Structures are given as structure tokens and as C-alpha cells.
Amino acid sequence: MARRYWLMKTEPGTFSIDDLARRPGRRAFWDGVRNYQARNLIRDEIRPGDGVLVYHSGIARPAVAGTAVVVGTAAPDPTQFDRRSPHHDPAADPQSPRWYGVEIELEGIFAKPVTLDELRATPGLEAMVVLRRGNRLSVTPVRPEEWSIVVARGA
DNA sequence: GCCAACGTTGGC
DNA sequence: GCCAACGTTGGC
Numbered sequence: 001m002a003r004r005y006w007l008m009k010t011e012p013g014t015f016s017i018d019d020l021a022r023r024p025g026r027r028a029f030w031d032g033v034r035n036y037q038a039r040n041l042i043r044d045e046i047r048p049g050d051g052v053l054v055y056h057s058g059i060a061r062p063a064v065a066g067t068a069v070v071v072g073t074a075a076p077d078p079t080q081f082d083r084r085s086p087h088h089d090p091a092a093d094p095q096s097p098r099w100y101g102v103e104i105e106l107e108g109i110f111a112k113p114v115t116l117d118e119l120r121a122t123p124g125l126e127a128m129v130v131l132r133r134g135n136r137l138s139v140t141p142v143r144p145e146e147w148s149i150v151v152a153r154g155a
Numbered sequence: 156g157c158c159a160a161c162g163t164t165g166g167c
Numbered sequence: 168g169c170c171a172a173c174g175t176t177g178g179c
Contacts, residue, residue: 009164009165034163
């Protein structure tokens with residue numbers, strides 16, 4: 001199966017690409033996704049080896065901050081069962097988990113983050129799902145051409 | 156199955 | 168902090 005590409009949003013105040021860089025092996029389990037569409041992508045579509053654009057949201061200048069690679073298959077997100085987690089889901093059943101996450105490993109932090117404004121202004125990126133008005137999906141598919149353009153601009 | 160109310164996301 | 172957009176919940 002061909003390598004595919006994704007964009008994953010995170011609020012850097014909660015978990016940033018620098019936090020990822022400091023993790024052992026520069027790896028982290030991408031948890032806390034609580035949207036069914038995004039869950040379905042993680043559980044059913046994302047494969048080891050896929051590329052990830054790590055996107056910082058909720059800040060003055062939202063931007064793609066770097067890239068990561070998927071290093072595992074989807075697994076139940078343990079935070080759904082953790083009563084002390086902000087992502088705890090009282091309705092989640094360990095017998096049939098509702099929420100999934102996936103392990104990723106940092107590839108590189110961009111020398112120059114590719115800002116949301118820049119994404120909007122760059123030819124070839126007009127169709128990026130993350131740019132759609134009202135888009136709130138925390139995991140969105142990225143086309144190979146889009147991946148190439150963004151990486152070329154950031155690296 | 157409809158839809159109003161509510162909660163969350165995320166840019167600005 | 169505001170608010171548009173959208174997802175989820177729950178009464179009916």
C-alpha cells in the first residue's frame with residue numbers, strides 16, 4: 001500500500017512539536033481525539049510509514065510546525081478509561097473501545113513553520129482539507145502533492 | 156427521525 | 168474574549 005499523508009492538529013500549549021522532540025525516541029502516542037470522523041481515519045486508514053504534518057492551532061499564527069511518521073497501528077486510547085484524564089469518556093467500554101490513537105515519531109521540525117496564511121496563499125494547496133471553511137477535524141488527509149509543497153516550504 | 160439546545164473548535 | 172461553524176445529545 002502506498003504511503004499516505006495526514007495533517008494532525010495540536011494546541012502547542014497542550015502538546016507541541018517541541019514536546020514530541022523531547023520524548024524518548026522522539027515518539028508519542030497521539031491521543032485525545034474525540035471526533036468520530038477523525039477516529040475513523042486513525043482506526044481505519046492510517047498505516048505505519050504514513051507521513052504526518054504536525055499543525056499548531058489555537059495560537060496567534062497557526063502553522064505546520066514539522067513532520068512526523070506513523071510508527072504503529074491504531075490502538076485504543078487509554079485516556080478514555082482514565083477518570084482523571086481530561087479526555088475521560090464515561091461512556092467508553094473497555095470491551096469495545098470508542099476512541100483510538102496512534103504512535104508517531106518526529107521526523108523534523110521545520111526551519112520555517114508554514115503558517116496558515118502561507119498555506120492559503122500557496123498555489124497547489126487550495127484544496128487542502130484543513131483550509132476548508134469551518135473545518136474542525138483534528139486529523140485530515142493530505143494529498144501527496146500537497147505534502148511535497150508544504151515540506152519544501154518548511155524544510 | 157427531527158431538531159433545539161448545548162458544547163467545542165479554532166481563527167481572529 | 169468573541170463568535171461562526173459544526174458535532175453531539177436528548178426530548179419528543
